[in-house]
Amino acid sequence: MSMTQPASTPSHPAVRSLQVSRISTPLTGTVAVPGDKSISHRSLMFSALAEGETRIVGLLEGEDVLRTADAMRALGARITREDDGRWHVHGCGLGALKEPADVLDMGNSGTAARLLSGLLASHGMTSVMTGDASLRRRPMKRVTDPLAATGAVFLAREGGRLPLAIQGNANPPPLDYRLPMASAQVKSAVLLAGLNAKGETRVEEPVPTRDHTENMLRHFGAKVSVEETPEGGRVIRLQGKPRLIARDITVPGDPSSAAFVLVAALLVAGSDVVITNVGLNPLRTGLFTTLREMGARLEITNERTEGGEPVGDLHVKASSLLAVDVPADRAASMIDEYPVLAVAAAYARGISRFRGVEELRVKESDRLASTVALLEKNGVRTKVDGNDLIIYGTQGAIPGGGVVETHMDHRLAMSASVLGLVAENPVEIDDTAFIDTSFPGYFPLLNSLGAGFTA
Template identity: 80%
Template sequence: MRPGGLTCTAQRRNERGMTHAPSSSARPLRVVRATAPLTGTLRVPGDKSISHRALMFASLARGETRISGLLEGEDVLCTAAAMRALGADAVREGAGCWRVSGPGIGQLREPDTVLDMGNSGTAARLLSGILASHGMTSVMTGDASLRRRPMKRVMDPLAQTGATFLAREGGRLPMAIRGLADPHPLDYRLPVASAQVKSAVLLAGLNAAGQTRVEEPVATRDHTENMLRHFGATVTVTSTPQGGRVIVLEGRPDLVARDIVVPGDPSSAAFPIVAALLVPGSDIVIEGVGLNPLRTGLFTTLRDMGAQLEISGERVEGGEPVGDLHVRASALHGVTVPAERAPSMIDEYPILAVAAAQAAGVSRFCGVEELRVKESDRLAATVALLEANGVQTRVEGDDLMVFGTAGAVPGGGLVQTHMDHRLAMSASVLGLVAQKPVAIDDTAFIDTSFPGYLDLMNTLGAGFSA
């Protein structure tokens, strides 16, 4: 293998037709309180989790897959570049529309350059499962944020396939993987609920003879299982008496290309939803949002808090439930969110904390330890975001408590985002209702998951101005 070739940033420029390198400078934002309600109808970008998986599975299927609604954020474009480096043909044919075909299970080629996964822990961990189960040597890296995040929790189970890993202390990127062409099937019980680890193990099992079995203590998002079935794999899921699930995959299936429609990302929809709930008089509709029950814990929690959030037009697209959301401004109150709900809303806790800050009473989010290993230590960063703007919090073990202000968030603070897109967007929503302006140190990396976020929010009347 050799270093060099197109970096992920260069690949992203090519996909978007850019002729000049993007600025490396930060894009700070100062957000002032909204002076009018948010109104309008919008669509949020395609689901990031499903977009990553669509590119990977299409590259392992026989034939040509057409994907519509693909999220074209920087993270997903890095996944497209990685699959090309492994021998797939992934071509953009229009906005969100891609044509993908690949060499198939067991036939990927050794990349001749380092695979740059950008900011995406999901892509890096899932792709580890594919790389560990192919007879090749590969190296993955990412941006500064991704290089700080631990990969050991996927390295440990994947090493049981016979693959070998070499990484920095703590299992951090860059990471070299020497995979096997004939990997061992795995029987693995997750110590902590994680859709990423579960998916990495199942992806490794695609090229293993026999059955791969994964037991999870709590049900986590099941996009991998749904997409495996969509492409023709045999996957069975049973519930355990303790409330978990056992997933069994029959190895070496004949995956056959099938078209995919990527629904709107519920994690992205969370930001305009909470903004509309908090800004007085707001009334918006978000069309075509994914409603997978293992992803909609935020919607349940907001309703528990008193949110006027209605779902209509429910349908199934590409094996995933989809619907339209009608959101109106609401007076929210504090709630206790049980730990078992955390996997269905783990990415939404920062914006939920913003909703809790504006609500009346105390909210307690139980069992949120997974936040410590996200793009940043999201637990510490969420606490810092709120306290910098006059909102009292408390961390007790793995629980986060937010003391609501009943609509009187002081604001006036500077939010350090630590290159975390969800923190930046959460801070922008807080600024719309805070009494004093909220400053955000950088919003440049919001494009990793929500391209055009600031512009889209401005169409509703947010009034964001750099």
């Protein structure tokens, strides 16, 4: 196979609006969703820190992940792609990243920006990160505040927003940090800073969050231990200055991407869909648990382990859904899936309550406000009660007819497209261009099942 260095990611995409109308035929067939975004980001970052060559199969080639590839290349890693989609990363070795010659543009990727902050804070160089208009509105202080304990200096706009200049510290001390709220991104940023520190870095999280960072660090040879706390949280300990050795990685299908196909199949009458090779990390499957509580006919088959992560196939059939009360301690395992779960709850019978969803306020948009607007503009009653979201189900009769403002948020756009497939009147989506950041080929994949999108 020929080897090429992929071109840099394109500039911010042109606006693509879309009208979605109700379909009368079922969704049927078997599909595979793109690779897991969280694991893809980490695959590139960690292999860039390792000694030797890492081969990656199944990497998500969405714009968010390509931004990470560009950044790690700018920091000294040699990254190439074969024609068959296999990626090769020749790492620099821990502590050997080089100062970038230009600003690192992270596009729309909050994950990349926050995780990379941990790496940049613990290397003795100056760097600057920026992003698109959406990313520049999102707060970074919850990451930069704990990372300041490394001795790094951060200069940012008001509220800690990008562009962000970082003067890193080549000899950072180990960190001891307790997260005030559950966030896998903040946890990971602190752990990544701890890689280049002598001694033990300790992170305590109030509830367990996705543990791809811990799993992959072990995969590359780092010593990471995890213990449960009496309060139901976790303490993660990382021994600094490990020797990271290149290891091949197989990236499973992204459960957060599978969520949109899954919910569409549940809501469109008569549907019968199989989604293959989906990651089943137990800290990522809260949506599957919740949908089953709502009455979803969802079966997991062909369960197996690949690259240290559990994987399986999802077989889903159209179902009559009932309202659900989602506990706050489940939020971390499904934080990206709440917008599309809200669509399912809007279609269900009864009143649903999603508890403790304050983390939604600091995602690509204020996803709590955006999700409320998505539903309200299409005739679905909602209520925000403190940090809880309440949705009054329509029993299969979502009026639709509204215009959805996505605020450059890919998950809002996809959730609105699912709602449009079952709403009584067409739904207008102001911009679908940013779907490619996490789910390239979303519309063709759904169309292969019979969705009939015209995007």
